[in-house]
Amino acid sequence: SQQGEEDPQALSIQEGENATxxxxxxxxxxxxxxxxxxxxxxxxxxxxxxxxxxxxHSGRLRVTLDTSKKSSSLLITASRAADTASYFCATDASxxxxxxxxxxxxxxxx
Amino acid sequence: xxxxxxxxxxxxxxxxxxxTLRCKPISGHxxxxxxxxxxxxxxxxxxxxxxxxxxxxxGMPEDRFSAKMPNASxxxxxxxxxxxRDSAVYFCASSLGSEDTQYFGxxxxxxxx
Numbered sequence: 001s002q003q004g005e006e007d008p009q010a011l012s013i014q015e016g017e018n019a020t021x022x023x024x025x026x027x028x029x030x031x032x033x034x035x036x037x038x039x040x041x042x043x044x045x046x047x048x049x050x051x052x053x054x055x056x057h058s059g060r061l062r063v064t065l066d067t068s069k070k071s072s073s074l075l076i077t078a079s080r081a082a083d084t085a086s087y088f089c090a091t092d093a094s095x096x097x098x099x100x101x102x103x104x105x106x107x108x109x110x
Numbered sequence: 111x112x113x114x115x116x117x118x119x120x121x122x123x124x125x126x127x128x129x130t131l132r133c134k135p136i137s138g139h140x141x142x143x144x145x146x147x148x149x150x151x152x153x154x155x156x157x158x159x160x161x162x163x164x165x166x167x168x169g170m171p172e173d174r175f176s177a178k179m180p181n182a183s184x185x186x187x188x189x190x191x192x193x194x195r196d197s198a199v200y201f202c203a204s205s206l207g208s209e210d211t212q213y214f215g216x217x218x219x220x221x222x223x
Contacts, residue, residue: 033211040217040219041216041217042114042201042203042214042215042216042217043153043201043203043212043214044214045211045212045213048211088153092209095208095209096141096143096158096160096165096166096208096209097155097158097166098155098212100152100153101152102152103152
């Protein structure tokens, strides 16, 4: 089953602009993760934010978590063509199982 | 480390044939996951191994699917007999511990005609 719901489903922006993707979930979590999937490739872990954290940064990535609204956002600043990919959020349903969203397809136009 | 290795990368087979997908997890990781990804259903966990033991196979669609992990460095996912609806990308992922970051292989794109 999929708990995470990313929105938008697809996003197309110009290179250099910022991209924001959102994820909503239904049940309580210990942590939330964001992954990237390039076309034809496996998923690559980007960042993990714990339930007691509100914001986390990694390079050009900024993740926020609002547990009261059961939502998270991923911001990619100064986007590049190489950022073109699908982005997935995943929440922990148990001590090993992740619940995955359907993903946001991001296209960076040169 | 080379990361998680999967083979083959692509597999095209005919309905009714047996298909075996292979995975080599990252050395030292004790958790291994098999996922299936389709446009319709997204990413689904099929089975989870911890220390080579299957812990949760509730995601395995039916008896045609089986998975083994004979040792810490090798796992297989077998489909026998295969059906067209099994067409998907199958990913293997491993993690240091069950709650740690999962590292994905490149996937096997399976097409069953």
